[in-house]
Amino acid sequence: MARMTMIEAIRDAMDVMMARDERVVVFGEDVGYFGGVFRCTAGLQQKYGKTRCFDTPISEAGIVGTAIGMASYGLRPCVEIQFADYMYPAYDQIVSEAARLRYRSNGEFTCPLVIRMPTGGGIFGGQTHSQSPEALFTHVAGLKTVVPSNPYDAKGLLISAIEDPDPVIFLEPKRLYNGPFDGHHDRPITPWSKHELGEVPSGHFVLPLGKASVVRTGSAVTVLAYGTMVYVAQAAATETGIDAEIIDLRTLIPLDLETIAASVRKTGRCVVVHEATLTSGFGAELAALVQESCFFHLEAPITRVTGWDTPYPHAQEWDYFPGPARVGRALVETVEA
Amino acid sequence: MARMTMIEAIRDAMDVMMARDERVVVFGEDVGYFGGVFRCTAGLQQKYGKTRCFDTPISEAGIVGTAIGMASYGLRPCVEIQFADYMYPAYDQIVSEAARLRYRSNGEFTCPLVIRMPTGGGIFGGQTHSQSPEALFTHVAGLKTVVPSNPYDAKGLLISAIEDPDPVIFLEPKRLYNGPFDGHHDRPITPWSKHELGEVPSGHFVLPLGKASVVRTGSAVTVLAYGTMVYVAQAAATETGIDAEIIDLRTLIPLDLETIAASVRKTGRCVVVHEATLTSGFGAELAALVQESCFFHLEAPITRVTGWDTPYPHAQEWDYFPGPARVGRALVETVEA
Amino acid sequence: MSSQELRKVMSEPEPLSLHVPEPAVRPGGNPDFSNVKIPRAGAVPRPEIDVDPETIRELAFSIIRVLNRNGEAVGPWAGLLSDEELIEGMRHMMTLRTFDARMLIAQRQGKTSFYMQHLGEEAISCAFRKALSPGDMNFPTYRQAGLLIAGGYSMVDMMCQVYSNSRDPLKGRQLPVMYASKEHGFFTISGNLATQYVQAVGWAMASAISKDTKIAAAWIGDGSTAESDFHAALVFASTYKAPVVLNIVNNQWAISTFQGIARGGSGTFAARGLGFGIPSLRVDGNDYLAVHAAAKWAIERARRNLGPTLIEYVTYRVGAHSTSDDPSAYRPKTESDAWPLGDPIIRLKNHLIVKGVWSEERHKQTEAEILDTVIAAQKEAESYGTLHAGGKPSARDMFDRVYAEMPPHLRRQRQQAGV
Amino acid sequence: MSSQELRKVMSEPEPLSLHVPEPAVRPGGNPDFSNVKIPRAGAVPRPEIDVDPETIRELAFSIIRVLNRNGEAVGPWAGLLSDEELIEGMRHMMTLRTFDARMLIAQRQGKTSFYMQHLGEEAISCAFRKALSPGDMNFPTYRQAGLLIAGGYSMVDMMCQVYSNSRDPLKGRQLPVMYASKEHGFFTISGNLATQYVQAVGWAMASAISKDTKIAAAWIGDGSTAESDFHAALVFASTYKAPVVLNIVNNQWAISTFQGIARGGSGTFAARGLGFGIPSLRVDGNDYLAVHAAAKWAIERARRNLGPTLIEYVTYRVGAHSTSDDPSAYRPKTESDAWPLGDPIIRLKNHLIVKGVWSEERHKQTEAEILDTVIAAQKEAESYGTLHAGGKPSARDMFDRVYAEMPPHLRRQRQQAGV
Ligand SMILES: Cc1ncc(C[n+]2csc(CCOP(=O)(O)OP(=O)(O)O)c2C)c(N)n1
Ligand SMILES: Cc1ncc(C[n+]2csc(CCOP(=O)(O)OP(=O)(O)O)c2C)c(N)n1
Ligand SMILES: [Mg+2]
Ligand SMILES: [Mg+2]
Secondary structure, eight states: OEEOOHHHHHHHHHHHHHHHOTTEEEEETTOSSSOOTTOTTTTHHHHHOTTTEEEOOSOHHHHHHHHHHHHHHTOEEEEEOSSGGGOGGGHHIIIIIITTHHHHTTTSSOOOOEEEEEEOOOSSOGGGSOOOOHHHHHTSTTOEEEOOOSHHHHHHHHHHHHHOSSOEEEEEEGGGSSSOOOSOTTSOOOOGGGSGGGEEOSSOOOOOTTOOEEEEOOSSEEEEEOTTHHHHHHHHHHHHTOOEEEEEOOEEETTOHHHHHHHHHHHSOEEEEEEEESTTSHHHHHHHHHHHHHGGGOSSOOEEEEEOSSOOOSTTHHHHSOOHHHHHHHHHHHHHO | OEEOOHHHHHHHHHHHHHHHOTTEEEEETTOSSSOOTTOTTTTHHHHHOTTTEEEOOSOHHHHHHHHHHHHHHTOEEEEEOSSGGGOGGGHHIIIIIITTHHHHTTTSSOOOOEEEEEEOOOSSOGGGSOOOOHHHHHTSTTOEEEOOOSHHHHHHHHHHHHHOSSOEEEEEEGGGSSSOOOSOTTSOOOOGGGSGGGEEOSSOOOOOTTOOEEEEOOSSEEEEEOTTHHHHHHHHHHHHTOOEEEEEOSEEETTOHHHHHHHHHHHSOEEEEEEEESTTSHHHHHHHHHHHHHGGGOOSOOEEEEEOSSOOOSTTHHHHSOOHHHHHHHHHHHHHO | OOHHHHHHHHHSOOOOOOOOOOOSOOTTSOOOOTTSOOOOTTOSOOOOTTOOGGGGGGGGTSOBOOBOTTSOBOSTTOOOSOHHHHHHHHHHHHHHHHHHHHHHHHHHTTSSSOOOOOTTOHHHHHHHHHHOOTTOEEEOOTTOTHHHHTTTOOHHHHHHHHHTOTTOTTTTOSOTTOOOBTTTTBOOOOSSTTHHHHHHHHHHHHHHHTTOOOOEEEEEETGGGGSHHHHHHHHHHHHHTOSEEEEEEEOSEETTEEHHHHHTTSSOSGGGGGGGTOOEEEEETTOHHHHHHHHHHHHHHHHTTOOOEEEEEEOOOOSOSSTTOOGGGTSOTTHHHHOTTOOHHHHHHHHHHHHTSOOHHHHHHHHHHHHHHHHHHHHHHHHTOBTTBSOOOOHHHHHTTSSSSOOHHHHHHHHHHTO | OOHHHHHHHHHSOOOOOOOOOOOSOOTTSOOOOTTSOOOOTTOSOOOOTTOOGGGGGGGGTSOBOOBOTTSOBOSTTOOOSOHHHHHHHHHHHHHHHHHHHHHHHHHHTTSSSOOOOOTTOHHHHHHHHHHOOTTOEEEOOTTOTHHHHTTTOOHHHHHHHHHTOTTOTTTTOSOTTOOOBTTTTBOOOOSSTTHHHHHHHHHHHHHHHTTOOOOEEEEEETGGGGSHHHHHHHHHHHHHTOSEEEEEEEOSEETTEEHHHHHTTSSOSGGGGGGGTOOEEEEETTOHHHHHHHHHHHHHHHHTTOOOEEEEEEOOOOSOSSTTOOGGGTSOTTHHHHOTTOOHHHHHHHHHHHHTSOOHHHHHHHHHHHHHHHHHHHHHHHHTOBTTBSOOOOHHHHHTTSSSSOOHHHHHHHHHHTO
């Protein structure tokens, strides 16, 4: 076990897989020589050569389109989109192609492909370096969508994603790269080197896709969260003193509905939090599912605490971000409802 | 008043607006000389000339990208994407640009633009001529999303959309072009010429965006539907004999939550139907909103009846399509729950 | 112009106006292809395989042709195929045409929902296929079924796909003609235009990364070159020198829009390659020998790691775009008769007759034989069902293969569907 | 090669390998631009405005230059600007450089989150702006603030945008440097690369549709030409002969990737235009006079309804990509010193001195004046706040202008936010 940042854990997952499996190739904008603008691929080109890890032209459609071709050939590409905000030019290739190759060809062609992208705000990145587009993937049959919240999970889930026979969208909350961030932007963060979840096994290990993790047990209300919001929810629970059970979903599709439903049946209340805009966000699906499966256990409406239905603003970042105060208010209201 | 098909009503709306307002221009693939593969723009080039209505290269990104430039210049483009399934190459321009010009420039530049696209299945079009991607638009702040279900609404809403100062996604359920379709694919449809909603006022008239219509009043359960599903829901209510109140949403964003909530508070039960895949479909948002705003009136879980979480298959079209039998079952279960 | 004159012009500009390209003739007019410049057969030189692309720019503006008016094969691109190979090619094209004719009728009879034919374009996919080696991969559009026919794929399987019946290899999930066969080097066809073009480049890159010897062939229509993925493909192919042949089938029409709408101000589609330093050829697409020779040259370049080649095949879409289309609404009915490059089957037939290895009689006889074979295949296919009658894929199949392993939510849904 | 030989090669192919382009030198190496072919100033001819694009293909492979080593303006592209205009251009470039320097420091002081500078590229946007007429519209990237400086936009407003303060014209919604001003012909900058390129074409088409006389200018970086919207722009511009100037600023780098990654096998970026029949020029981007002359030519073509022109400006990004970047990780520190086209300010300075209308002294004096002006603007801007201190846009502003009229759901959310 070694202490790692989330960046190091992600890099380590690729490193392990590139060493084990010749078919794993890594590419994207600034990914090769330089090692990525967030340094997630630093050193991989040096170690595995220019044909296993390389720079691409600035064309997300080209990155994903060629990766699909490579996957159908038999390689296992793990590509990076520099920011999730820049995945739109590749969206057609993701939705119409990667997600459907297996289905439409009845398995003649498949697409074992991982598309990594940093998501989320909190770094004053403005509207094009802050987005959380997970709901645009969860609506698409054929895709899996993963959002790790710590170095340990990131490594185990990324290895699972690379080994998965189907396309996986791997969303990396960039605000967590260097340490858990609970939304208190005016306080220093603990670096992962000082945090137990920075403890990452060396070598190959996997966390299965589709298993949530209960990061805090409680009986008053269930909080469904993923990525950065896991820490915000924890802060909110601590600060309000509410006995919240917090579930880190880790994988959105496939979703661990069992764990969710078991918790909500126990607590009778549910708050959903995410950073993406409210309307048609993944929180809507969670609320719909929870009321479908736990209706007769629910004692209060399911509340969503999310980014507002506006583009992510620059100066008003902390007004937009669903921080611990807003989440805390929702916890109180839900418990008191 | 004249009886019109939905195609004629849509064409008439563009015709009226092109005659009234020189700034209105219409273009897309096969839209000019030929008049569109569904004939929605037939005759407009002849009437208004090649620079007001014209054919484009096959590039959805180019169609929407140039339309955004034109809108920012001061024109009012109303463009066609041949099938909603082909909007993905334009998705970046829609999400990152059209939806955000006003916001990011604080109103220096705006984007009065309508993007029309046929949606939905039921014509054996397979996975790339059948999609209903509305949820991919409703998640995007800055867009409005409209889905008419009859010729009258289509004309009134399309004129509103063209006059709207912001970008509007106008989804045309292609299975309704020639007559209301209730999901009984083995029965002949009534053509619009024999249907009262085929009655369309001539000249200029508008239906405001954001107002739903209660197409059937009832007290046992509220059904939220739009597009083709409005007729499927009606058939299901008739066939099950359940006293359902059916709301045709007409506009998804902005949503007429008032009308919805008033109805659900009255009936205490709610079924949501759409043709799009279940997970993260717009039905999720509706379910989330309804339970948020009507929780203490709800007597049963909100049920969603939708397309399955698979690509739209060709041969199994009627197994996929959420027809009156499936909707009927949901009505019965919800009323009996 | 002096700067003063310039200023004058600048200060009093004329109003602008929008240029919208139009085909030479519309319905009612007389077909006119006088603007199509057609060089003599044999006139275009055949460069060395490792030629510097910048020195052969003119090839993007000419047309490589082998068969002349007299049915002779002439010039530097001739001489690659034996008589047997030519006769085989003849049979492939005739089979494809017959297959199309039967499926068109079947569609009209309601046995399936939709069909797309190749009429007039048979030489391109049939001849190209013969230049490939086993293991090479095509990324086709819906108008390259000749790759399957010439590759020996089962016609019954093709028809079962068209009928979405119980033996449909794709389990009814796909629109008719959207075949897929890994074994036959035929990538699963997408309904979304152009997406396959850049995937082909990726497949070729993968082959190079893997130190394999296989190459890829990308296919696209004239109209679809306007799509963005065409650009992505050329960028990546050019940068990584991917072993791929980038084929453009210019059949003059994209549904109702003539090729000038996509081509704009460039003289040809082949010219698109010039901006990328990619050797770009233009070939008579109705000349089986020319298509084969150009394909061979490009495939050889790819195989020798010399990088991509772009080829524009000049042809004409004689039939409707699909069974949903009626071309008489946008082009003169007789336009195809006026098409100056003739019919690929008739041209190869004449060549074989001139060579003395074929005759009108043998042609008729072959036609009859092929018809029998196709009808037999059709009968067999129909015994497995057609779209609305007989055997069909199950509703259960609808839930399968969305993922390798069915996730819980799909399991729940399948259960709900009661299948 | 005979068909037999060919077959032999085909049957025993060597393994393929992937080509990944690399810059000539990496950190630790000696900067080397010997591969950059630079023609003499004055050597490239100046074609008539209505020239047939096919006859000037070579211009896409050369470099139009006006200022020679001795600081003289020579050749057919010289002579368009008066001394006053040149001195004004000098001031614009110096102002932009000073503005950048101050804002860089401000960013380091934490007064804003982010900044992007123009070091070495000042001539391009400053000179281009002077060739435009009122009402023309630019669709810029983040590296053309010279369009605003040379267009007389208020520096205080620019700084308020950079600081996201209470007077920020964009209400704090946008990342620093993402300016927008309709009045100053400066379209709202997007964080998403290349989207503006095709929008510019649409704007130009709208002008033509409206029988207006205004033209559009599209801007893009070398790296971003790989994006798909670049293709869409060229397709539409070529088809509709849109009155637009398609500018490519080739500053050799796209963050950490050298221009060979985007350019691939084509000799130049200007060559991309050739595949579309668009006249394509290549210009010394560090030569104020050359930039202005080429811009004038292209703008005049557009204005006279002759259609689009593509211009590649050859320049060098001397600074870091942005304040988030450190170029020493991927290129030699001294590479910018070795850049053979020099510095645009020094080159114009030398020209003015040679002409006898400028001196080292006057230069220093102007530098000081400009610094004073910029500092004064900065003081004023800071009096309205900086990102983390002083006045700022309100949380209420966050909910505004998502739509022209606030829909009910946003009203509810604003209420919930308590603002
Ligand atoms: C992305 C996308 N946009 C539009 C369509 C609709 N469409 C199908 S075929 C076609 C015309 C294609 O023309 P071309 O590329 O010339 O090929 P051809 O049919 O002539 O072989 C169009 C517009 C589509 N299938 N996909
Ligand atoms: C769609 C998209 N992809 C990636 C990025 C990230 N990005 C910002 S600038 C840049 C490099 C652009 O290089 P170039 O076009 O050469 O312009 P320059 O910065 O050199 O002026 C990249 C990759 C982005 N902003 N948008
Ligand atoms: Mg075509
Ligand atoms: Mg650059």
